[in-house]
Amino acid sequence: MHFTSTAETEIRLTLDAIVELTNSITDGCVDARSTLASRGFPRADAASQASVERLTAKLQTLSALFSALPDLDDATAIAWVNEELTELHIAPSIVSHDGVGPHIHWTPSTDTFDNQVLADLLMALAQELCENGTIRFGRCAAHDCADVFYDGTRNRSKRFCTDPKCASKTHTAEHRARQKAN
Numbered sequence: 001m002h003f004t005s006t007a008e009t010e011i012r013l014t015l016d017a018i019v020e021l022t023n024s025i026t027d028g029c030v031d032a033r034s035t036l037a038s039r040g041f042p043r044a045d046a047a048s049q050a051s052v053e054r055l056t057a058k059l060q061t062l063s064a065l066f067s068a069l070p071d072l073d074d075a076t077a078i079a080w081v082n083e084e085l086t087e088l089h090i091a092p093s094i095v096s097h098d099g100v101g102p103h104i105h106w107t108p109s110t111d112t113f114d115n116q117v118l119a120d121l122l123m124a125l126a127q128e129l130c131e132n133g134t135i136r137f138g139r140c141a142a143h144d145c146a147d148v149f150y151d152g153t154r155n156r157s158k159r160f161c162t163d164p165k166c167a168s169k170t171h172t173a174e175h176r177a178r179q180k181a182n
C-alpha cells in the first residue's frame with residue numbers, strides 16, 4: 001500500500017481501514033475486498049477469493065483486539081499487538097514505483113494479498129501505538145452504537161462514528177435534556 005503523501009498519511013488511512021473493517025465485522029456485514037479497494041489497497045480488486053476468505057477469517061479474530069482498542073491501556077494493547085506480530089511474515093524493503101518516492105513495503109509483491117494486508121494493518125497499528133498509544137481510538141457516543149473510531153483531530157474532540165445519524169440523534173436528545181432541566 002502506498003500514497004503520494006507522507007508515511008503518516010499512509011498510516012492514518014490504514015488505521016481508517018482497520019476501523020471500517022472492525023465496525024463492519026461487528027455489524028455482521030464485512031466485505032473486506034470492497035472496503036480495502038475503496039481505501040486504496042491496489043491489489044484488492046484482483047485478489048483471489050481464497051485469499052479474501054483467509055483474510056476475512058483472520059480479521060474476525062483480530063476484531064476482538066481492534067474493537068477493544070478504545071478501552072485498552074497502552075501496555076495491554078502493546079502486549080496484544082506484539083503477540084500478533086510474532087505470527088506475522090514480513091520482509092521489508094524500500095521501493096519507488098508509479099511516480100511515488102521511496103517508501104517501505106512490508107511484504108514482497110509476490111506475497112499473498114491476505115498476508116500483505118495483515119502486515120499493513122498490524123504495522124500501521126504498531127507505529128500508532130509507539131506514537132500515540134491507544135488514546136486516539138474512541139467509541140461512538142450514541143447510546144445505541146458501539147462503533148469504534150480513530151480520532152485524528154488536533155484537540156481529540158471526536159465523539160461519533162462516521163454515521164451522521166449517531167451525531168444528530170444524540171444532539172437532539174441532549175438538547176431535549178437541557179430544555180427539561182431548565
Ligand SMILES: [Zn+2]
Nearest residue numbers: 001002103105
Ligand atoms: Zn508502494
Ligand SMILES: [Zn+2]
Nearest residue numbers: 140145161166
Ligand atoms: Zn455511531
